[in-house]
Amino acid sequence: MARNREGLVLLVDVGPAMHSVLPDVEKTCSLLMQKKLIHNRFDEVGIVLFGTQETENELARDIGGYENVVVFRNIKVVDELVVDSVKRLPRGPVAGDFLDALIVGMDMLIKMYGAGQRGKKRLCLITNAASPTKDPFEGTKDEQVSTIAVKMAAEGIKMESIVMRANASGDVDEKIIEENDHLLSLFSSNAIAKTVYVDSPLSLLGSLKTRRVAPVTLFRGDLEINPTMKIKVWVYKKVAEERLPTLKMYSDKAPPSDKFAKHEVTIDYDYKVTEETSEVIAPEERIKGFRYGPHVIPISPDEMETLKFKTEKGMKLLGFTDASNILRHYYMKDVNIVVPDPSKEKSVIAVSAFAREMKQANKVAIVRCVWRNGQGNVVVGVLTPNVSERDDTPDSFYFNVLPFAEDIREFPFPSFSRFPASWKPDEQQQAVADNLVKMLDLAPSLKEEVLKPELTPNPVLQRFYEYLELKSRSTDAALPPMDEAFKRIMEQDPELSSTNKSIADAFRGSFEVKENPKLRKASKRMLRDKPAGSDDEDNHMITYNATENNVDTVGDANPVQDFEAIISRRDGNDWIDRAISEMKKRIVKLVEDSTTDEGDKVLECLLALRKGCVLEQEPKQFNEFLNHLHELCQERKLSHILEDFTSKKITMIPKSEAADSDVADEKADDLTVKQEPKLES
Amino acid sequence: MELDPEDVFRDEDEDPESQFFQEKEASKEFVVYLIDASPKMFSSTCLSEDEKQESHFHIAVSCIAHSLKSHIINRSNDEIAICFFNTREKKNLQELNGVYVFNVEKREGLDRPTAKLIKDFDSIEESFMNDIGSKNGIVSDSRENSLYSALWVAQALLRKGSSKTADKRIFLFTNEDDPFGSMRISVKEDMTRTTLQRAKDAQDLGISIELLPLSHPDKPFDISIFYKDLIGLNGDELTEFMPSVGQKLEDMKDQLKKRVLAKRIAKRITFMICDGLSIELNGYALLRPATPGTITWLDSTTNLPIKVERSYVCADTGAIMQEPIQRIQPYKNQNVMFTAAELSEVKKITTGHLKLLGFKPLSCLKDYHNMKPSTFLYPSDKEVIGSTRAFIALHRSMLQLGRFAVAFYGGTTPPRLVALVAQDEIESDGGQVEPPGINMIYLPYSNDIRDIDELHSKPGVAAPRASEDQLKKASALMRRLELKDFSVCQFANPALQKHYAILQAIALDEEQLRETRDETLPDEDGMNRPGVVKAIEEFKESIYGDDPEEESDSGAKEKSRKRKAADAGDYDFVELAKTGKLKDLTVVELKTYLTANNLPVGGKKDALINRILAHVSK
DSSP: OOTTOOEEEEEEEOSGGGTTTHHHHHHHHHHHHHHHHHHOTTOEEEEEEESOSSOBOHHHHHHOOOTTEEEEEEEEEOOHHHHHHGGGOOOOSSOOOHHHHHHHHHHHHHHHHTTOSTTOEEEEEEEOOOSOOOOOSSSOHHHHHHHHHHHHHHHTEEEEEEEEOSOOOSSOOHHHHHHHHHHHHHHHHHSSEEEEEEOSHHHHHHHSOOSOOOOOEEEEEEEEEETTEEEEEEEEESBOOOOOOOOEEOOOOSOTTOTTOOOOEEEEEEEESSSSOOOBOOGGGEEEEEEETTEEEEEOHHHHHHHSOOOOOEEEEEEEEEGGGSOGGGOOSOOEEEEEOTTOHHHHHHHHHHHHHHHHHTEEEEEEEEOSTTOSOOEEEEEEEEOOSSTTSOOEEEEEEOOOGGGBOOOOOOOGGGSOGGGSOOHHHHHHHHHHHHHSBSSOTTSOOSSOGGGOOOHHHHHHHHHHHHHHHOTTOOOOOOOGGGHHHHSOOHHHHHHTHHHHHHHHHHSOOEEOTTSOHHHHHHHHHSOTTOSOHHHHHHHHIIIIISOOSOOSSOHHHHHHHHHTOOSSSSHHHHHHHHHHHHHHHHHHTOOGGGHHHHHHHHHHHHHHHHHTTOHHHHHHHHHHHHHHHHHTTOHHHHHHHHHTTOOOOOTTTOTTOOSOGGGTTTHHHHHHHHHHO | OOOOHHHHSOOTTSOTTHHHHTOOOOSEEEEEEEEEOOHHHHHOEEEOTTSOEEEHHHHHHHHHHHHHHHHHHHOTTOEEEEEEESBSSOBOTTOOTTEEEEOOTTOOSSBOOOHHHHHHHHTHHHHHHHHTOBOOOEETTTTEEHHHHHHHHHHHHTTSSOTTTEEEEEEEEESOSOTTTTSOHHHHHHHHHHHHHHHHHHHHTTEEEEEEEBOOSSSOOOTTTTHHHHTTOOHHHHHHHGGGOBOSHHHHHHHHHHHHSOOOOOEEEEEEEETTEEEEEEEEOOBOOOOOOOEEEEETTTOOBOEEEEEEEETTTOOEEOSSOOEEEEETTEEEEEOHHHHHHHHOOSOSOEEEEEEEEGGGSOTTOOOSOOEEEEEOOSSEETHHHHHHHHHHHHHHHTEEEEEEETTSSSOEEEEEEEEOOEEETTEEEEOSEEEEEEOOOGGGBOOHHHHTOOTTSOOOOOOHHHHHHHHHHHHHTBOTTOOTTOOOOHHHHHHHHHHHHHHTTOSSOOOOOOTTSOOHHHHTSHHHHHHHHHHHHHHHTTOOSOOOOOSOOOOHHHHHHHHGGGSOHHHHHHHTOGGGSOHHHHHHHHHHTTOOOOSOHHHHHHHHHHHHTO
16 A cells, blocks of 8 residues: 555444434445545545345354444445445344444454554444444453454554434433443544544534545644753644645647547746737746835845845744733634654653643743744744643644734724613613523533534535536536535524524514615615525525626626616725726717617616716716717717707716816806817817 | 746635735725924923833824834825924925925825835934924914914825725824913914814815824823814713823824724625524624735836736647636546536535524634634624624623634635634723624634544553643743733734835845844743743753753654655666656656755656756756
């Protein structure tokens, strides 16, 4: 097996109690296979089912026992077939023994890989662990499990158990569950094994790490207390965003007959003096510049090199401070973890001493870090203790980047206490709010915390891979709807909200909200398009798209509507100018290919533009344009439009309508007068 | 140092919202700094940071110098003017006495800040008495009123541009709370009236006047005498304004810094609390990494910006491709095709709203639950009346119960679970330290979190832990190394400081590079204090024992480096290079040669081959 390759055996409980969740299990496993196909194509996968009617495994053949365990797939390189086959797992009629399955899986891994490949061999058990396990031939179950676990650790096999705890009601035997939990915990203490309990399809989807990333240190070196005292540490990413795969661009320009076409697209950059010329500037004639005020300052690479900020790799301690001094929202980036170099026992102890003492005294450490030699910048961050709960795991620190002075924009905001009483909640309202915050509880003391980030899958990625699979079968497959399981992160849990219905009702009743009636028309329309708490989500999406998202040009069909949509966009400050210039272009175009019946449309557009310019206080833009248009019409002898101007009283925007206008009220319709000399010349 | 074009034009897969976070500088700000230069500004002093007596004039000028520098770096589209009043000389378009508009060549009165302006203004204090001079300009006999004139000049400077596209502001620095105090009653009334009218006219034109008063240590600036009417404060606001009357230079700098930045709403957010109840919030980007800015390519002969054009070329036919271009993902022995529209449809799973899902105790929010800088949320009643009340109620409850809200936010790509953590207002003498509101923290998804702990566990082998004695020594050391008054944003980014120092030096043709100090380095003097050294020594001894040298490896030796060096011998690179067969080797094999010869290993295969060829031919 290559360096970065994994051998995985999935152990899936298909007994009767699992039937209801198997569809979700199938989904998770198939996603896992899909990602392996794309990102880890050389990984090898075997699948063992237990709780089946049949028995089909090597151990049963060779030594007997191990009934109702079927090797569904032997360990081999992941392929297209497995993506499909895990989606159609057979249902079994028997309550299976997960210990039997574990041993079968372990046996497969050992036979396949021998003792090598430490840490690259993985067992993944998916069960509800609610059926009894058989007693061993000799000794107790505890002893048996410990032996297996020690063997696993010795062989370097990792184990991961996902235990479904969806419905703790009815026919389950508490005693068996308790015993099984105990057995699973024995694995954790003797081998690299962890157990995750999941209670919803959503957390099931999130529980299996479907994307395997080989952990890479981004720093190995000294954590320097002072020049004489250094601790050897390794730094890894603790959190890093999993993105969509980078999709390549595809060209279909090559003729279909060309069998060797690569269909690739390359990106070319041309550096030109101006947009018009085709003259390209050679690389040696270019120089980099940075904006400084109104000027761009050119800097040659040499200057840059000699002058730039130089750094030396290392982590330096600046000191300790109270944890309360570092507010949570100052964390700037994804998080790193700082672990002691595992080969340096003294460093492990030193980190342990600091971590435990920091936790106890509620302190954090401030450090300055340069991860690579010559890296162009430094980071200042905070180390927070990560005291291990497991005996066999060394203590470590989490590292979060803190902002520099330049990164902070301190806007003052009015104190809540200074708001008028009508904006503040009264006692009764406050009580209602308290109640909501207390009762809409996602981490009840008796149950598992829900919506843990650790168990919440990314809905977009889930959907992409599902779509990919569908498209691979049929090119024009439709985008699948969002998986039901994801409703849980997109909306309040219906169960939770129905038990707390009265509280939510009370909240709604106490806090009345209404649209501001004094709003201008333009922004009001926006509000209507984004209805607060509207039920008809679909309907809403359509209007939202039409007026908000997509319109950025004034088209031919509905120029007036387009213009109004753009000018009222508030997601950027350029839209007003954009709308006006688009509209101008459209009008000029209409005038230029003017036939008589277009006259009305020109007028309509012009009126809309005028209105928009008055609303947005851009009188100059309109006035100049109107003059220009006037000239244009005279040049082209389009007298009917000119007549319309006067008959429909389209005038320039005077001071009374927009303060910035430099056209006096009485001069607003003076177009003709002003233009007269030109007409004669 | 060739720039990777990919860096400039990010793939479209990149977060489209990042552009909104980088805060486009579409709307500008026009600012006139109006500085009182009366003799009183020079004679009054107050204590500076290092306990020196500084004149009020110095404080005002250094605040502005500081602010100019941040203008040119962060907001170079803003236009500013500097104007003194109560001066001996006059320089203004209106030819009014006692008002002096400070400027440099090639710059309009109100214009974008330039390097020259900053440089000249830095040395204003040396030349001020000679070139401009200080003279009280409010004289009752001649009916001269320099404050009135100053406002007039400022207003004229701000006449440029529409108040719709630019924020227009006057910052007024003075230590005279009663400018007409010494006048005869009739003259005083008259002057007060005309000055206030002048100010009101300016305000009616959309110009806001902000006062930065300086106090005497023994006689605080009394805003109620005159200025409250000038800046248009009423009772309530007056109390809000008062704590900001600065005495120290630092406070003043903070004050100005906070006020100069116009509050920009990054995003309007609809917060759905439960079925049928949504309130309106504004999201602000209060924390975003500052960067040196984008690179502009220049023509090296003319130093004029050049136009960079990107085109997509079909590798088979050489045809220019039109955007949007189809994308493929190789999967199951075929290329699965996606159009740009399909991809964006995949990402669009929800509306941009923020939906409340429930609450958890703060202990559930771990230190590693973080993806990117937080967004600050503050309520607004502008569109939905009642938003503020509901927000405050939830805010208070969360603070009191020590809980945070979990919500789903559709406004980012990908949409994320977020933690909404209530933040109570924190105030200090210098003003607001933390605004009241809710911080939205972006949470990772399960696959974003990596299990590193597990990687470092050795099953069945207890990890070494610190002993009681070692803990005690660590504790003593931590007490010694306590950072007094640590605040999160106290360090300037040394790389950025250096970058701008370089730019400034080149822009002004300065020989000498302005020294920038790296504030992030450990405080050496502090670290060398005997107490600290002793505590470190004791801790060290408790861990490492008598052996003063570094511990020896207990585990396997690092083999990777060795392997790299050894492998290079497998091929005869000289021979391969001669026969042009280097391209038959893999990148990994090529790199072994490069590592063995201490050459850089970055770049594409062609680059590696060229590098080897160059090295071989030497």
